[in-house]
Amino acid sequence: MLSELFPDLKHNPNSALRESRILPLIDAFEWSKTSLGPISEWDDAAVVTLRIMMGSSLPMALMAGRDGIMLYNDAYIAIAGGRHPDCFGQSVFDTWPEVAAFNRDILERVFRGESISLTDQPFIFQRNGPDEEVWLDLDYSPVYDRAAQVVGVLAILSETTKRVQAEQALSRTREQFELALDASGIIGAWDWHVAENRVYSDAHFSQSYDVGIEEGLAGAPIERYLPAIHPDDLPHVQSGLEETMRSGTSFLGEYRVRGSDGRERWVLAQGRAVFDEDGKCIRIPGISVDISDQKAAADALQRSESGFRTLANAMPQIVWSATPDGNHDYYNARWSAFTGVQAGAAQNMGWLNYVHPNDVEEVRSRWAHSLSTAEPYQVEYRLKNVADGYRWVLGRALPTFDERGDTVRWYGTCTDIHDARQIAAEREIEAHELSHRIKNIFSVLSGVIGISARFHPESRDFAADLRQRIEAMGRAHNHMRPRSDLAGAEDARSEFFAFVSQVLEPFLYGGDGQRRISLSGENLVLGDSPATPLALLLHELATNASKYGALSQPSGHVWLRSRIDGDMYEILWTETGGPVLHEPPNFEHGFGSRMIRLNVEGQLGGSIVKTWPPEGLHATIRLPLRSLERSNRLRSMDRASS
Template sequence: MMSDMTQTSQPPLPVAPGWRIDEHARAAAIAEHDIESLRDDAALRRITDFAAALCEVPVGLVSIVEAERQTFLSRTGLDLTETPREMSFCAYAMREDDIMVIPDATQDPRFADNPLVIDGLGIRFYAGVPLVRDDGIPLGSLCVIDTVPRAGLTALQRQGLKVLAEDVLRRLGDSRSAAASRAAIGDSEGRFRTLADTMPQMVWSTQPDGFHDYYNARWYEFTGVPAGSTDGEGWAGMFHPDDQDRAWAVWQHSLATGEPYQIEYRLRRHDGQYRWTLGRALPIFDDTGAIVRWFGTCTDIHEAKLASEEREVVAQELSHRIKNIFAVISGLIGFSARANPGFATVADDLRARVIALGRAHDFVRPHSAQSRPVADQTSLQGLLAELFEPYQSRTASRITISGDDVAIDDRSATPIALLFHELATNATKYGALYNDDGAILVHSRRVGDRIVIEWRERGGPMVQAPAKTGFGSQLIELSAVRQLAGTVAQRWERSGLEVEITLPESSLSRN
């Protein structure tokens, strides 16, 4: 839920050209409605819930704009019950002849400095339908809000919001009579069914305990089953036998926890073909936090699923060929070393670096379920464990990895592999891995938006700083500083080499 915020003054709202509604008449019109009795009205709440779901935004509101404030009769995804009028987007929307859409409020001079934009709520996208009575008096707006910019609304979303706004006006107009209120609720539900039947997705709804009691026309058109035959638990029989237990378990988890329901499964179409479908559902809560309804959709994703599987096969084949290229290069280096014995030492170092790059590539490349590494492929510690595996002893761990794990990707895996392979190789030649008693601790920790990785060698022969910078040191500098935009500090202590590598976390993963 969006939280409350400090109220600050805004410049008076300008009067739109041609808009000349008497504020006294408008105040009298608002007074005709029992505003307090309509706060958190169940019918209005269903409207704002559905408006937010229809437009795929976190917030839906019914706002009545009064002389000095705007009051939210119904609110979905927001804790505020009112704001000063000078902060109101709806005060502008209610003057329009059509839906007012603000793709990015920070770019709109009317709202860029609005506290609802720059402070707590962080409004970016806004769309509001004017709530105007039959006598031409504007009352406020039915609006939807998002905290990220959006391009606008689809034609279906615009149509849906207008239908829902009509229901809001009907609810406001009928609030003076209990009988009229019941009629408005029934009409609202009828309009909801009409709107749901026009949606391309299969729409369904359940009671709080998960009992399915509504499907739209698209469901029956897709499945071909008789109306009502999938009520209750009958829906589960529409899934592929191999998916039924999994889908049921996920649904039961959502019912027990209130967490959103999302799953991919194969749904039987009317011609008997099972097609991949994305199932989603969200709970609707009352003011006490209890679930009063579940609304869900089923979307046919069969072609997209097959295309994704084909892309994965191609990616795996490409990665396999790249892996083979590393092996070929390593073989060519070995062949050249045999033909040129004087090149052997350099060739061994070069081949080891190529092998390290190959191990890094193999760790982050696309994998099948059978070939995927045990460690998370986005794990820094998982990659380091893979790189250090050839240096570990069968009886004890020579290199210990600890601390905070962080996310990496294919872009950062290569310089990381070169950097730590070089450190491990030097430790084998001159440092803690030179004898059987030495050990290395690699510890990573977050410091703000940076990652600090410490390399500490202990138990090896005494080492001293080299007289001149060699290729290995240059390679470490190239990997950490130039490619990962970090820093490297080396300390040649009597107990062993200590290296502190500081990297921006953003350079390790695109996310």
């Protein structure tokens, strides 16, 4: 059959197509058993499209016919993962069930003649077994036959998962680094490329000099920064820069700056000249520190030089910088105060001599990884302290880049977190104790309700419902209980499907061991704030299903599907196999239904629409993503800055 796609392939022994892993599959597949029929009957458009695909290095797939029969090239195998080769020649709806609704929508639109392009489209795939978060760039185009009828959909794919994840990690670490700069008093970092007269600066530095953030990141002429310097100090700054370019001496300047907020403050700027092989200064990178408080204190001490230097360097963090190859070339005075050794002893890679022996390998490995990938650097380790032996510190660093994207410098901080780790450990113990007591309260409430029901038989049904709701709240609390690591408490977070399984645990399986509730769709990370109303909502739906609906029958089943729709999270609750319904049940206007609407509309700010076809309840619940991601606790520092 290969001759029907490439009739002259046998006469071309050097063709790269002979190495194809897909062409043998096309040759061996029994196409006559599919809706496409044998290759000899395929439309010319499909054959030509396949020929183009086979020669492309880009992942491509042809979804032929309304069934979306999958044909793809060798480059697509990486996208298919463990589903190759079983998915070849099969319907896309069967081979990718977790995104069947998405693919069905795509085919319907393209078969109407629409072309679709999607950038960084998120998916949850099970191509290699467990759920896997994946991002793709996608282009869908119709394939027309001679009669201008669409016979298939050509998909060109590019997986962008690694890039998206790297950008997300970089964004989080950048926020953390900016917080470290705020805490240490550092205004920001700058890098003057002398030959092209461009100063590349971070957000803190740009704002302090009344330069736009984007403008500073892209590089602005030095003349954009100079007007912010006090006129009396500007000649000193210019002469200092000229001397640095001429002689190579470090630039160290103290001057006043008036930023966009109108506030005048003293700045300590330090930079070093970088020369090319001809001895010409090509760059002066540096950092600037807000020394307003230290300057005021120094004035109070009759501008004592030694006193000023002490105050200027009295910052809570160790601040350092390194060259692109990882050699540390600068430390502030905090280094010497912390370790008891001079900064010169830690130049290049000498700083590793002061890291705890048990932590050296991990620190070295993470630093090497960041240097090779330009990914943010973050690690916790023990650093030798002159007073306490070793203390835990949090080391963080970010690279700066030139216009080509090459790393030109690293800037980092070391923050003492020793006491915070000890406090976090104590808080974890307290959190366990508090959680235990809350669980005891739930148990006591259930017991009190049970005892009360014995003396008031007429309220037993109500008491049973109330106990079940309290137990559902208890399961939600147990699942979302805040946990902490040694660096500090984090928000309680949980994936939606795991949360649902925990809350609906009593309803998941029937007496025969068969699963009664199935979950599918797009997962979501929940905050702790919506846990209680969401638990009560799901429990009420499951309770009604077990009393009156699908779960009241041995063959009944509940399908819970979810998807992200813009800024909303849509949950579809579908019951099948229950008692045949001819009209909505009477309990629809009872207390439980009112509580459902109160939770959905009042507490979660969403909506719920119920319909009652004969096969059972269909409920569509739409909830704002922001309400599902809320936390009742204070955000961690990196989230609070976003």
